[in-house]
Amino acid sequence: MSALELGSAIRRGEAGAAEAVAACIDAAERDNPRYGAFLCLLRERALARAKAVQARIDSGEALSALAGVPVAVKDNISTQGVATTCASAMLERYVPVYDATVITKLEAAGMIVIGKCNMDEFAMGGSSETGAFGPVCNPRRVTHVAGGSSGGSAAAVAARLAPLALGSDTGGSIRQPCAFCGVTGIKPTYGSVSRHGLIAYASSLDQIGPLARDIDDCAALLSVISGPCALDSTCVIDAPFDFSRQRPENLRGTRIGLPRNYLARGIDEDVRAAVAGAAREFEAAGAAVDEFDMPLMDYMVPAYYIIACAEASSNLSRYDGLKYGYKSPAAKTLSDVYRLSRSEGFGLEVKRRIMLGSFVLSSGYYDAYYNKALQIRALIKDAYNKLFERYDMLLSPVAPTAAYALGENIGDPMKMYMGDIYTVSVNLAGLPAAALPCGLSREGLPIGFQLVGDSFSEGKLIAAGRVYQSRTAHHTAACGGDAL
Amino acid sequence: MTIDNKLLGYLEDLSCLALPDGEKSRLGADLQEILSYMAKLAEIDTTGVAARSHPFDNVNAFREDEALPSYERGRILANAPAKSGEAFIAPKTVE
Numbered sequence: 001m002s003a004l005e006l007g008s009a010i011r012r013g014e015a016g017a018a019e020a021v022a023a024c025i026d027a028a029e030r031d032n033p034r035y036g037a038f039l040c041l042l043r044e045r046a047l048a049r050a051k052a053v054q055a056r057i058d059s060g061e062a063l064s065a066l067a068g069v070p071v072a073v074k075d076n077i078s079t080q081g082v083a084t085t086c087a088s089a090m091l092e093r094y095v096p097v098y099d100a101t102v103i104t105k106l107e108a109a110g111m112i113v114i115g116k117c118n119m120d121e122f123a124m125g126g127s128s129e130t131g132a133f134g135p136v137c138n139p140r141r142v143t144h145v146a147g148g149s150s151g152g153s154a155a156a157v158a159a160r161l162a163p164l165a166l167g168s169d170t171g172g173s174i175r176q177p178c179a180f181c182g183v184t185g186i187k188p189t190y191g192s193v194s195r196h197g198l199i200a201y202a203s204s205l206d207q208i209g210p211l212a213r214d215i216d217d218c219a220a221l222l223s224v225i226s227g228p229c230a231l232d233s234t235c236v237i238d239a240p241f242d243f244s245r246q247r248p249e250n251l252r253g254t255r256i257g258l259p260r261n262y263l264a265r266g267i268d269e270d271v272r273a274a275v276a277g278a279a280r281e282f283e284a285a286g287a288a289v290d291e292f293d294m295p296l297m298d299y300m301v302p303a304y305y306i307i308a309c310a311e312a313s314s315n316l317s318r319y320d321g322l323k324y325g326y327k328s329p330a331a332k333t334l335s336d337v338y339r340l341s342r343s344e345g346f347g348l349e350v351k352r353r354i355m356l357g358s359f360v361l362s363s364g365y366y367d368a369y370y371n372k373a374l375q376i377r378a379l380i381k382d383a384y385n386k387l388f389e390r391y392d393m394l395l396s397p398v399a400p401t402a403a404y405a406l407g408e409n410i411g412d413p414m415k416m417y418m419g420d421i422y423t424v425s426v427n428l429a430g431l432p433a434a435a436l437p438c439g440l441s442r443e444g445l446p447i448g449f450q451l452v453g454d455s456f457s458e459g460k461l462i463a464a465g466r467v468y469q470s471r472t473a474h475h476t477a478a479c480g481g482d483a484l
Numbered sequence: 485m486t487i488d489n490k491l492l493g494y495l496e497d498l499s500c501l502a503l504p505d506g507e508k509s510r511l512g513a514d515l516q517e518i519l520s521y522m523a524k525l526a527e528i529d530t531t532g533v534a535a536r537s538h539p540f541d542n543v544n545a546f547r548e549d550e551a552l553p554s555y556e557r558g559r560i561l562a563n564a565p566a567k568s569g570e571a572f573i574a575p576k577t578v579e
Contacts, residue, residue, distance in 0.1 A: 097559045190539040233545035302522040327565035334575045339502040358498040374535035430539020
């Protein structure tokens with residue numbers, strides 16, 4: 001049952017919100033030791049809330065299409081009174097005193113948060129292996145990574161432990177785990193979903209977005225969480241999205257660009273074939289698919305990592321061992337408190353990125369690295385602007401490979417970073433992108449593609465995704481249990 | 485660009501970290517490899533290109549200055565590793 005079908009059943013009285021919540025939490029308690037998708041489950045709190053929401057639904061109150069539906073939330077999204085750890089020892093005991101705006105919006109829509117999802121530490125990683133509390137295992141094959149950094153969110157949806165989840169995407173962190181786990185996700189336009197309460201990694205790139213079994217459920221959840229926010233001045237959208245009318249029967253008149261050079265080298269043959277198959281499906285649905293060469297491809301990953309690490313080194317300077325977070329018991333002086341607490345509280349990948357950020361921002365290297373990366377970012381944004389004069393959207397792979405084995409790449413940061421080659425430019429330009437499953441590798445692991453659109457063109461991407469998923473069944477493959 | 489021990493120590497200071505020796509040598513080697521790759525950006529002529537630090541060109545967004553209740557001090561202090569009354573506790577910095 002999809003999230004929208006569940007919401008509909010709850011409104012009709014054919015299912016109960018508490019029953020749905022209990023089913024998800026029962027399944028998660030049973031299966032989470034296999035997957036590591038959740039860092040905490042909120043049984044009592046969620047059931048109490050489900051009963052309150054049910055009473056409002058029963059009294060005839062129209063909350064939303066997703067009222068009563070359970071949702072899992074990545075653990076870098078602040079939840080009042082519930083530990084929000086970013087999968088870091090630094091924040092293991094941190095309990096926010098306020099809710100992120102997206103949590104307030106979920107609750108206003110009558111949705112019920114059932115737990116907090118595992119992730120890469122501070123969202124820094126592409127495999128959900130860098131967290132302090134253990135890795136996320138891919139429900140399609142538990143010996144393999146779930147992708148990252150929103151790996152717990154993707155695994156929870158793929159394993160049917162939750163019908164919906166929230167993740168965050170700084171350089172592909174929603175799209176890549178969706179591709180690895182065979183679920184659907186959207187990285188919204190920068191400025192369409194409030195970042196208030198999202199624990200910052202790289203503020204000019206971070207964006208919260210939905211993960212679900214299909215594009216319809218993603219669209220419904222994005223409608224709930226999008227919209228202006230007085231507490232985030234970068235949230236520039238005028239009103240929440242409404243995708244109710246984006247339901248074309250075909251894609252005649254839609255122009256789709258396919259970056260030839262993305263498919264030419266450094267990509268697994270199975271991924272290339274699956275993405276080419278998706279392109280043929282769009283052509284069969286009436287779209288005009290045209291190949292082009294994506295400019296600046298070789299410069300996207302270095303520009304992204306310079307900018308992301310620079311912003312991270314600044315954002316993570318707030319962890320001082322004094323106001324909240326981990327404090328080293330060995331610290332005697334103020335300098336010790338800062339240095340030892342940060343050294344013991346952060347994991348290796350976080351320290352690597354902080355050091356890298358400190359380097360590119362330091363005197364003598366700022367112009368050659370940070371400022372240069374910002375100029376490349378401008379060129380990338382300009383290149384996308386020109387492409388959207390020719391195309392309605394771009395179709396590309398999400399990642400060069402399907403999911404790899406746990407531990408296979410964790411010791412090779414360059415290899416991990418290169419896995420982001422198709423996703424990071426979208427964040428640099430602030431664009432929306434939807435990731436959808438499009439097949440399996442010869443090993444039986446999911447493969448995904450992404451549709452990238454111009455700013456605030458989510459409606460076009462969702463319309464195309466709806467047509468694609470109405471013609472294919474890649475998104476319907478289940479694994480693990482089915483709580484609902 | 486060579487990441488030597490002197491530069492690594494400087495970056496440790498800037499980052500407010502105190503790395504154990506094993507981590508320090510490992511991160512030094514990683515940074516060397518990553519920065520060598522990033523030097524690729526020098527291949528692109530960016531003369532006259534304005535740096536873009538944000539996806540949009542918005543300069544600022546003002547809202548009304550509205551007084552709202554603050555969060556309760558005790559709940560905020562509950563997250564502090566060391567506290568006393570209404571204050572965070574930090575080691576003494578002056579004699």
